[in-house]
Amino acid sequence: MNAPRKLKVATTSLAGCFGCHMSFLDIDERLLDLLEFIEFDRSPLTDIKHCGPCDIGIIEGGVCNADNVHVLREFRANCKVLIALGACAVNGGLPAQRNHLDLRDILAAVYVTEEGLAPGTQIPNDPELPLPLNQVHPIHEVVRVDYFLPGCPPSADAIWKFLTDLIAGRTPHLGHGLIQYD
Amino acid sequence: MSESSSFILDDQEIPFMPGQSVMQAALTAGVFIPHLCYHPEFRPHGSCKLCTVKINGRPATSCTTPAAAGMAVESNTPEILDKRRTLLQMLLVEGNHFCPSCEKSGFCMLQALGYELGVVAPRFSLLYPTRPVDASHPDVLLDFNRCILCELCIRASTEVDGKFVFALSGRGIKKHLVVNAESGKLADTNFSLADKAAQVCPVGVILPKRKGFAVPIGQRRFDAAPISAHVDEFKPVVSAQGERP
Structure with a gap:
């Protein structure tokens, strides 16, 4: 009899710091146990550039620019289950702390009025650069999200509990000590 | 107390003394009811609605409802827990609650x-309101981003300190905490770190300066055990005159 098909998992970091991915790697040797049940599609771990049909999509970070929106929609279109991993994906997190400021003022403060800039420095305008959004949004404001795992970052134990619950077909339940907002 | 009055809270018999609210009786009996604007040292306010229970089938705030013999009170039911979750979610999106930096x-x-x-x-779309902080006072920082309008600082400043430093202004979604000074700045009041009002904020609005992050993660108040296990800390206090708030 064939072994059960491995679940395909894709991960990405949008407006995040990769801290949630680092925390994911913090499950240490349990990653090997996990690989008995899953295989990675698009992820920083595989360097695959586009997401194919997947069972689980894990999104770190909120949505701060046009590229984030495209990547997030690609994940939603391809993943049966989409997970918001970490504070930024759940509620915008640190990048969203710019939301009460005017975007033009922020760019000007960094590239125009900041002291010590090289002569001729101006706000980057290369067509290859994704356009920043006026405000940073948590991902549930752009696509439907199936599960949320808060934390900055969620601990390795929280990620392990969450994924093992999900893979076993249980509704993920964190409980005290694993659910955290900071 | 000779009277042996009691009511039923989620299938548990809760004794109470005359004058106690449902909340006070439950907490005294060691049963935690979630709350934000209730504080054992102050008169109940009934505004956060988190302590809403069903009494004989009708919703009521347990902090303001006097306990009565024979009441049937529901608190820990899926329906009520779901409503409490919704209240918390609305509070979380109305302010800027960025826990990692708080x-x-x-x-x-x-x-x-x-x-x-x-x-x-x-669950809801975040509002990201613009609420500048007030760092004018030498000893205290005010971060209005986290205010949940429980009015505990207002009650403490008015009833205990006699200073009237805080008030609410505006209506509906525009309601916000203000400082009672012509400049609107805390530095232009007689507010002091020793005031009761400096110690009652249930969230992170009123913070002492130069003391941030003094307790390491893992040793903070709610790290080891969930808030429901801290029920003893919320039990009603009885003053020397035997009066309860």
């Missing part, structure tokens, strides 16, 4: 209740 994290009742009730998602 000095109150680990001591915050809003956060601890989110953990207790399993709030993992904001």
Whole structure:
């Protein structure tokens, strides 16, 4: 009899710091146990550039620019289950702390009025650069999200509990000590 | 107390003394009812609605409803827990509650209740209001981003300190905490770190300066045990005159 098909998992970091991915790697040797049940599609771990049909999509970070929106929609279109991993994906997190400021003022403060800039420095305008959004949004404001795992970052134990619950077909339940907002 | 009055809370018999609210009787009996604007040293306010229970089938705030013999009170039911979660989610999206940078994290009742009730998602769209902080006072920082309008600082400043430093202004979604000074700045009041009002904020609005993050993660108030296990800390206090708030 064939072994059960491995679940395909894709991960990405949008407006995040990769801290949630680092925390994911913090499950240490349990990653090997996990690989008995899953295989990675698009992820920083595989360097695959586009997401194919997947069972689980894990999104770190909120949505701060046009590229984030495209990547997030690609994940939603391809993943049966989409997970918001970490504070930024759940509620915008640190990048969203710019939301009460005017975007033009922020760019000007960094590239125009900041002291010590090289002569001729101006706000980057290369067509290859994704356009920043006026405000940073948590991902549930752009696509439907199936599960949320808060934390900055969620601990390795929280990620392990969450994924093992999900893979076993249980509704993920964190409980005290694993659910955290900071 | 000779009278042996009691009511039923989720199938448990809760004794009470005359004059006690449902909340006070439950807490005295060691049963935690989630709350934010209730404080054992102050008169109940009934505004956060988190302590809403069903009494004989009708919703009521347990902090303001006097206990009566024979009441049938529901608190820990899926329906009520779901409504409490919704209230917390609305509070979380109305302000800017960025826990990773908050000095109150680990001591915050809003956060601890989110953990207790399993709030993992904001559910609604975040409003990201613009609320500048007031760092004018030499000893105290005011971060209005986290205010949940419980009015505890207002009650403490008015009833205990006699200083009338805080008030609410505006209506509906525009309601906000203000400082009672012509400049609107805390430095232009007689507010002091020793005031009762400096010690009652359940969230991270009123913070002492130069003391941030003094307690390591893992040793903070709500790290080891969930807020419901801290029920003893919320039991009603009886003053020397035998009066209860």
